[in-house]
Amino acid sequence: MSAENAAGTPPLLDVKNLSVRYPLRSGVVEAVRGVSFVLGRERLGIVGESGSGKSQTGRAILGLTPQPGIVAADRLRFDGIDLLSLPPREMRRLRGRRISMVMQDPKYSLNPVMTVGAQIVEACRVQKLAGGRAAKDRALDMLAAVKIDDPRRVFGLYPHELSGGMGQRAMIAMMLVGEPDLLIADEPTSALDVTIQLEVLKILDELVATRGMGLVFISHDLRLVASFCDRVLVMYGGRIVEEVAAARLGEAGHPYTRGLLGSAPRLSGSVHPLPVLERDPAWLA
Amino acid sequence: MAVPTPPAAQHDRGLPAPPAGLKAWLTSPAPASRTQARLGRFYRGWRGFVRNPAAMAGFVIVLLLLVVAASADLIATHSPTVAGDLRTERLLPPGGEFWLGTDDQARDIWSRIVHGSRVTLVVVLLVSVISMPVGLAVGTVSGYAGGVVDAVLMRITDIFLAFPRLVLALAFVAALGPGIENAIIAIAITAWPPYARLARAEALQLRGADFIAAAKLQGASPLRIVAVHIVPMCMPSVIVRVTLDMAGVILIAAGLGFLGLGAQPPQPEWGAMVASGRRFLIDQWWVAAMPGAAIFIVSLGFNLLGDGLRDVLDPKAAER
Ligand SMILES: Nc1ncnc2c1ncn2[C@@H]1O[C@H](COP(=O)(O)OP(=O)(O)OP(=O)(O)O)[C@@H](O)[C@H]1O
Ligand SMILES: [Mg+2]
Numbered sequence: 001m002s003a004e005n006a007a008g009t010p011p012l013l014d015v016k017n018l019s020v021r022y023p024l025r026s027g028v029v030e031a032v033r034g035v036s037f038v039l040g041r042e043r044l045g046i047v048g049e050s051g052s053g054k055s056q057t058g059r060a061i062l063g064l065t066p067q068p069g070i071v072a073a074d075r076l077r078f079d080g081i082d083l084l085s086l087p088p089r090e091m092r093r094l095r096g097r098r099i100s101m102v103m104q105d106p107k108y109s110l111n112p113v114m115t116v117g118a119q120i121v122e123a124c125r126v127q128k129l130a131g132g133r134a135a136k137d138r139a140l141d142m143l144a145a146v147k148i149d150d151p152r153r154v155f156g157l158y159p160h161e162l163s164g165g166m167g168q169r170a171m172i173a174m175m176l177v178g179e180p181d182l183l184i185a186d187e188p189t190s191a192l193d194v195t196i197q198l199e200v201l202k203i204l205d206e207l208v209a210t211r212g213m214g215l216v217f218i219s220h221d222l223r224l225v226a227s228f229c230d231r232v233l234v235m236y237g238g239r240i241v242e243e244v245a246a247a248r249l250g251e252a253g254h255p256y257t258r259g260l261l262g263s264a265p266r267l268s269g270s271v272h273p274l275p276v277l278e279r280d281p282a283w284l285a
Numbered sequence: 286m287a288v289p290t291p292p293a294a295q296h297d298r299g300l301p302a303p304p305a306g307l308k309a310w311l312t313s314p315a316p317a318s319r320t321q322a323r324l325g326r327f328y329r330g331w332r333g334f335v336r337n338p339a340a341m342a343g344f345v346i347v348l349l350l351l352v353v354a355a356s357a358d359l360i361a362t363h364s365p366t367v368a369g370d371l372r373t374e375r376l377l378p379p380g381g382e383f384w385l386g387t388d389d390q391a392r393d394i395w396s397r398i399v400h401g402s403r404v405t406l407v408v409v410l411l412v413s414v415i416s417m418p419v420g421l422a423v424g425t426v427s428g429y430a431g432g433v434v435d436a437v438l439m440r441i442t443d444i445f446l447a448f449p450r451l452v453l454a455l456a457f458v459a460a461l462g463p464g465i466e467n468a469i470i471a472i473a474i475t476a477w478p479p480y481a482r483l484a485r486a487e488a489l490q491l492r493g494a495d496f497i498a499a500a501k502l503q504g505a506s507p508l509r510i511v512a513v514h515i516v517p518m519c520m521p522s523v524i525v526r527v528t529l530d531m532a533g534v535i536l537i538a539a540g541l542g543f544l545g546l547g548a549q550p551p552q553p554e555w556g557a558m559v560a561s562g563r564r565f566l567i568d569q570w571w572v573a574a575m576p577g578a579a580i581f582i583v584s585l586g587f588n589l590l591g592d593g594l595r596d597v598l599d600p601k602a603a604e605r
Contacts, residue, residue: 059498062502064498064501064502066493066498067493092501092504092505092506093504094504095501095502095503095504096502096503096504097504100502100503101502103495103498103499103502105495108494108495108496109495109496109498109499110496110499111496111499111500111514112496113517113518114514114517122500122503122505122513123503126500126503126504126505126506126509127503127504156319171499174499174503175499175502175503178503178504
C-alpha cells in the first residue's frame with residue numbers, strides 16, 4: 001500500500017506497534033505485542049493458533065478491548081483518523097458506519113431476547129440510516145443479501161431459533177447494514193459446514209468487490225485464508241511472525257508457518273507420524 | 286349456499302378441531318406457529334400456578350379485590366362518606382341493615398371497606414408505576430456505567446436502605462404534608478432502592494456480554510445500550526420483586542393512614558378506619574376489626590400471589 005501513500009491518500013488502516021495488555025492479579029497477560037500492518041481496500045488474512053491474539057487485535061482496532069485491558073500503539077490510524085486519540089463520541093460515529101466487525105460467536109453476539117429483525121432495525125436506527133418501515137425494508141434486503149432463504153420468517157425469529165449458519169449470516173447482515181469501508185471478520189465461517197462456508201465467503205467477496213470494502217479476515221484455517229485473501233499475516237503468541245502474499249504461501253520461510261502448513265491434512269497419501277507444531281520461545285523475543 | 290361438508294373432507298385438511306383438542310393443541314410439543322408456542326408456554330405456566338394452592342388463593346383474593354374495586358358502586362349498600370342518622374345508627378353491630386356494622390359517624394363499614402379497596406389499589410398501582418422505573422433506571426445505569434457513577438448512585442441507594450421503610454416514609458410525608466398523593470410519593474421514594482440493587486446486579490453481569498460489545502460496535506451510545514439491551518433483560522426479576530413488595534406497600538399505606546398522614550377523612554382508607562375504631566376497640570370491636578381484616582386478607586393475598594408468580598416466572602427459584 002506504499003503506492004497509495006505515495007499518491008497522498010492515506011491507507012485505510014495503518015497499524016504500527018500495536019500492543020494489548022491485561023494487568024491481572026496473577027500478572028500481566030500480553031495478548032498482542034507489537035503488531036504492525038497496513039491495509040488498503042483489499043483482503044487481508046490473519047491466521048494463527050487459538051490464543052495467538054487475533055481477536056484481540058480486531059477488538060483493539062475498534063476500541064472494544066474489555067475492561068482492564070490497555071491498548072498502546074505508535075500509530076493506529078483509520079483513513080487518516082487517529083483512533084487512539086479519538087473522543088468516544090467520534091469513535092461511536094465510526095463504528096458500524098465506517099468500521100464494523102463480525103464477531104466470532106453469533107450465539108453470544110446476538111441479543112437473546114430480541115428478534116433478529118429487531119436487532120438489525122436497531123442497528124439502522126443507531127446509525128441513523130433509516131427508521132420505521134424503511135428500516136424494516138432495509139433489514140429484509142440485508143437478510144436477503146446474505147442469502148437467507150426466507151428473510152421474512154427469519155426476521156421474526158429469536159437467536160436461539162436460528163441454526164449456527166443462519167446466526168452467523170444474521171450477524172454479518174447486522175454488521176453490514178451500515179455499509180462500512182472496513183470489515184473485520186473474526187472467524188466468520190468457523191461454525192459453518194463447508195457448503196455454507198463457501199457461500200459466506202462468496203458474500204464477503206462480493207461485498208469487497210462491489211463496495212470497495214477493506215476486509216480483515218481472521219481465521220485459523222491457513223489454506224482457506226490463502227485461497228480467499230490477497231495477503232496473509234501469521235500470528236503467534238501475540239506477534240506477527242510472517243507476512244506473505246497469499247499466492248506465495250508455499251514459499252513461506254518462517255518455521256511456524258511451515259509447521260502450520262505441514263499440519264494441514266492432505267487428501268493423497270498418509271503422513272506418519274502426524275506432524276506436530278514446534279514452538280520456539282525465541283520467536284517471541 | 287351452505288353445502289354440508291362430509292366429515293371425511295374436514296378430516297383431510299388435517300386441522301385438529303380446536304375446541305375438542307384445545308389442551309392437546311396448547312401442550313403440543315411441536316407448535317405450528319409462534320402464537321401457539323406462546324400460548325402453550327403461558328398455559329404450562331398457568332398449570333404450574335394452579336397446582337400451587339397458596340398461589341391460587343392469593344390469585345383469587347387479588348381478583349376479588351379487583352372485582353370489588355371495579356364494582357364498588359354496585360356492591361356498596363350505603364354511601365361511604367355521607368353520615369347516617371347519628372342518633373339511631375351510630376356504632377351499630379353487624380346485622381341485616383348494616384352488614385359489618387356502622388362506625389362512630391353512623392356510616393356503613395361494609396360500604397367504606399368496599400370503596401376503600403379503590404384507594405388501596407390506586408396506592409399499590411401508583412407506587413409500583415413510580416418506583417419501578419426509578420429503580421430500573423438507577424440500577425441499570427449504575428451497573429453499566431460502573432466507576433464513579435456506580436459508586437455515587439449506590440451510596441445514595443445505601444442511604445435509603447439504611448432506614449426502616451415506614452420511618453422513612455413517615456419523614457417524607459411529614460415533610461410533604463399529609464394526604465394520599467403525598468403518601469403515594471413518599472412510599473414510592475422508599476420503594477425503589479431494592480429494585481435498583483437488583484437491576485444493578487443483573488446489569489453488571491450483562492455489561493461484559495458479547496452482544497453488548499456487538500451493540501457498541503454498531504455505534505450505539507451507552508444510554509441507548511442501557512435502554513434497548515439492558516433494561517429488558519432486568520425487567521422480569523424486578524417485576525417479580527415488585528409484586529412481592531405489594532403487600533408491604535399496602536401495610537405502609539395503612540400505617541400512614543393509621544397515623545393520620547395518609548388519606549384524609551372522610552376518604553375511606555383502611556388504615557385510617559382502623560385508627561378511628563381504636564377508641565371503641567373494647568365495646569365496638571367491629572369498627573377497627575373489619576378494616577383490619579381487610580388489610581390482613583389483601584396483603585396476604587398479594588404475598589401469596591407474588592410467591593406463586595416468582596415460582597412460575599423464575600424456574601431457578603422454583604427448583605430450590
Ligand atoms: N479479558 C481478558 N483478560 C485477560 N486476558 C485475555 C482477555 N481476553 C483475551 N485474553 C488473552 O488474550 C490472548 C489472545 O486472545 P484472542 O481472543 O485474541 O485469541 P484468538 O487468536 O482470537 O484465539 P481463537 O482462535 O481461539 O479465537 C489469549 O491468551 C487470552 O487468554
Ligand atoms: Mg478469536
